[in-house]
Structures are given as C-alpha cells and as structure tokens.
Amino acid sequence: MQLVRCLVVAAAYLVLLAGPVSYASPKLLPFSQERNATLIRFIKWFLALWLVREVNAVLNSWAENRWMWKSDKSSWDWKNEIAVITGGSRGIGAMLAKRLVSHGVKVAVLDVEPLSDDFQDDECRLVSFYRCDISSRDAVHMAAEAIRSDHGSPSILVNNAGIGNANSILEVSPERLRAMFDVNIISHWNTVQEFLPDMIEKRKGHIMTTSSMSAFLGFAGAVDYASTKAGLTAFHEGLTQELKHRYKCPQIKTTIVYPTWTRTRLITAIEKGIQSTRAPIMDTKDVADAMVNQIIAAKSGQLILGPSIAATVRALPIWLQELVRDHMAHVVTVNATTAVASSR
Template sequence: MIRSLTILAVYYAVRTVWPLRILYLLFSEEQHAHIETFLTWALPIIFLFDLNAMLSRWAENKWMWNHDKSAWHWRNELAVVTGGSSGIGFSVVEKLVSYGITVAVLDVEPFLNQLQPDQMSLVSFYQCDITSRDAVHKTAEKIRSDHGSPSVLINNAGIGNANTILEITPERLRSIFDVNLLSHWNTVQEFLPDMIAKKKGHIMSTASLAAFLGLAGMVDYSCTKAGMIAFYEGLTQELKHRYNAPQIKTSIVFPNWTKTRLTSHLTDSLKRSKAPILDPEDVAEAMVQQIIAAKSGQVILGPSLAASIRAFPWWVQEFIRDRLAQIVITNATTAVS
C-alpha cells in the first residue's frame, strides 16, 4: 500500500513541482500517455499486493497492530532450545547469547564447549530425552529452580531417516515421530502455562520445506514436518481463542536443505540435483532475528512460493516431486539436527 502511494506521489510531484517538472518535460505527450496507461493498470495491482502483504502481517500478529517489542529485555530473558548441542540448534544458541539472552539447552548429547567464556556463562546444559514427558517435567523444574521461567521456547530437535516406507522399522518410525513432532506437546505443555500467566512468550518450531512435499525415501520425515504445520496453526488458534493470550508469539521456520548431520549422507545426490544448501548459521540467523523482532509468522528459507505449492496444478506438484525423487536414495541411520 505504501509502495503504490509512493509511486503515485512521486509521479504527481514530477508533474507539478519545480524543478522536478523538468523531468516531466523531457518526455513527449505520447510517452506521457503510455506512462499514465501503465500506472492506471500497474498501481491497482501493486496496491493489491501491498494490501495482501499488510493483511498477512496483521494476521500473523494475531490481528494486533502492536508487536510490543518493549516488553522484551533480552538480558533478562531465558530461552529453551531443544537439540541445541549441534547443527542448527548450536548456531541458534550462539546467536541468542550474542544478545545477552540466557539459554537452557535440552539435548541427549553433551553440549560442546565451543563458545567464548563470557558466552558459556549464559548457557546451561540439561541432558534430557524430550520424548519423555516425565523427563521434560523434571528438567523444567530444574530450569525454573536455576533461572526462572523461560520466555522463549525453540523446538528445534529433529532426527531423520533415509528409508523407504517398506524398509523403515517400527522402532525408527516411532522414534522420528516422537522426536520431531510428539515432543512438542511435552515442551509446550510444560512451558506454555507460565507464558500464558504472564501474557508474554515466543514459541518457535524448526520445520522444513519437506513439510510441503512428500518425497521418496523420506516419507516419515515429511509427515512429521507437515504435522508441525498443523501444530503451529492449532497452537496459534488456541492462544487466541482458548487462552486469551494473543500476545504470545508463534513462529515456524522452513529451511531448505541445510549442512547438518541430517544431510551428510546426501552430499553427492544434492550436488547432482544442484539443490541449494544452506549453512546452519544462516538458518539460525533468520530464526534469532524473528525472535529479536518479536514477530509471529512463517519464515521460509527457500523459494518464496514453497508454501503455495499445494495450490499448484497437480501435474506441476508431481513434476517437482519427480525432480527431487533421487536425492534420498541411500539407507541411513538417524541423525540429530
């Protein structure tokens, strides 16, 4: 909306205001007619795009105009990051502490001391199996005893298999759903009540562009990430309509292929497909900037049309899936992201 009004204002100024009118006089009457015809058609289209973007931002902010960034004082905030010992999670931790945010890392693997001493002083590691409701509760009690209640929860932990539907074992299938999806109920049930009581918080989930496509060789992974979309949407609705807490931010992040242990066995096939590969630091930067901006919404780190792929004709969708069908072709054990 601002963009279209700016274009119109500039054109009007060029026509009427000296010395800008000199620019107007450089063109012939015929050229002026073409410009005005173009603006007659272009400005409404630009206006509609701007209006759509504005309404989307308003909806993402739960129909509130104010982002209320003043409520956040980063050196007083506590963030919980699951899967924070490596990969994207570690990079998120590193960037959070750069803002002075205290971070509690939940992971089954030890947190490697790869940060500066002043940064490490802001990080507390809690070995925790997030698939266990009891383990999450006991860890949460320890976190609250040590630091107080967290205001930020980043559900980042994830695992991946490289197996077909017929090859995957029941144990591995159950495991990936437990870690990638069902664990979100454990952490949100534990930490959300305090956020609701304070009318302040931010819950973020690390999904994947695989949420929009069911790909051969990683059907289980795609299913868990698609399920995260439903979880994110439902959580957002319940915060507005069940708990009267629209102030609590909700975000979901969709990275493209990223250089983590999840993709280490796909290096050759990714190169052959010429698929872009993100660095964990770039994904983490986008995630943390969303937190610092105190914004809700989707963060898509890949083709901007990815979220709209289900609206494409079926033959287009299938063509895209076919192009990606040979990326995950080797059997592999699970890896933590």
C-alpha cells in the same frame, strides 16, 4: 515500514489516477501524445499491481501479529529472558544458542548429547545443559523443574530437535518410525504443555517451531520425515489459534521456521543426492540469524528460508506438482538414519 510504503504507493497511484489529462500531453515527456498516454496507462497498471502487493503484505503482517498493529517490545528485557532450545548441543540449535547469548539471553539446552566444543567459555556462562530425552514427558518435566529452580520460568521455547531417516516406507523399522515421530512432533506437546502455562500466566512468551521445506513437499525416501514436518504446520497453526481463542493470550508469539537443506548431520548421508538437484545448502549461521532476528523483533509468523515456490507448490496444477516431486525422487537413495549411512 510496510504500512508507510503502502501509503506512499497508494498516494502515487491516486495522484496519477486523478491527474489532469495534460499528463498525457507531449509537454510531459519528449514523445508523441499517443505514446505518452500509453506510458501513463502502463504506469497506472504498474502502481495498481504494486499497491495490491503492498496491501497484501500489510494484511499478512497484521494477521501474523494477531490483528494487533503494534508489538510491545518494551516487555522484553533480553538480559533477563530465558530460552529453552531442544536439540541445542549441535547444528542449528547450537548456533541459535550462540546467537541468543550474544544478546544476553540465558539459554537452557535440552539434548541427549553434551554441548559441542564450538561453545566458547564466555558463551558457556550463559548456556546451561540439561540432559533430557524430549520424547519422554516425565524427562521433560524433570528438566523443566531443574531449569525453573536454576534460572526461573523460560519466556522463549524453541522446539528445534529433529532426527532424520533415509528409508522407503517398506524399509523403515517400527523402532525408527516411532523414534522419528516421538522426537520430531510428539515432543512438541511435551515441551509446550510444560512451559506454556507460565507464559499464559505472565501473558508473554515466544514459541518457535523448527520445521522444514519438506513440510510442503513429500518425496521418496523421506516420507516419515516429511510427514512429521507437515504435522508441525498443523501444530503451529492450531497452537496459534488456541492462544487467541481458548486462552485469550494473543500476546504470546508463535513462529514456524521452514529451512531448506542446511549443512548439519541430518544431510550427511544424502548430500550427494541434494547436490545432484543443484539445490542450495544453507549454513546453520544463516538459519540461526533469521530465527534470532524474529525473536528479537518480538514478531510472530512464518520464516520460509528457501525457494518461496515450495510453499505454494500445492496451488500449482497437479502435473507441475508431480514434476517437482519427480525432480526430488533421487535425493534420498541410501539406507540411513540421521547421519549414519549404510550402503545398499
């Protein structure tokens, strides 16, 4: 569709560019010849800018698809696919599991908490729970062996699990800091090292990374969280490059998702601070829908589920960047971890 739209805009621009001078005559529109000429020049510039925008979109899509024009969706049979979701018992992960199940995909949830009561009986038939501390390489291996024994090799991996602190740099304890990095980023090495080899052997798979808009914007009170999410951007980009250039397997899809504030336990302690900035808060269903649509479309790329300006904030002048960060400085004003807050 993008390519078709680009070609249509290009054709319109070339027709107008190569059109006869009579296009600017009073016969075209009920204006004077001078006004008609001005209008035609305006339309030419408008089409030129539109064409640049469409060409950029086509190139972006082409690059995200590993410089391949087509995605081979025929290799995906959703009723025979197995997805692993970390942190899938609640929140975004649980909603993602429910949406994948609606397409017939079998889901294996890796979590330290059991499945929430939100799962219906018919959904539970396609969802399997494996208690697993994803920060432990051995625990991930044991869970993976059980999944392969029960269902076969997964073709979809969603690294979704995450925890959040609400502490300043001086306040956060070494234990909380270590747990944050272990769960939010080190675990991605554990799961990818476990499940990627089978995907490479079959030349098919999709690895999805749940990040956050905080990857683009570090702010007071959540420096550790933002650091892990910024690290996930590097992880996603590096994984994508290695699949193309080290393992010669561009068929494996990679997606990174940047949700804005989402109504989960992670924001319970800081919701008032978020509301003070008038920032929107997404529902988990909207985030999960976008993620599942990407998986079902068999596409790679980035999903920015929030203000698009956040992704380009570092291209702004420094004074503007600092104004944005200053605006966010009082979102996190409690001392908390995940959804457990304590007053100062």
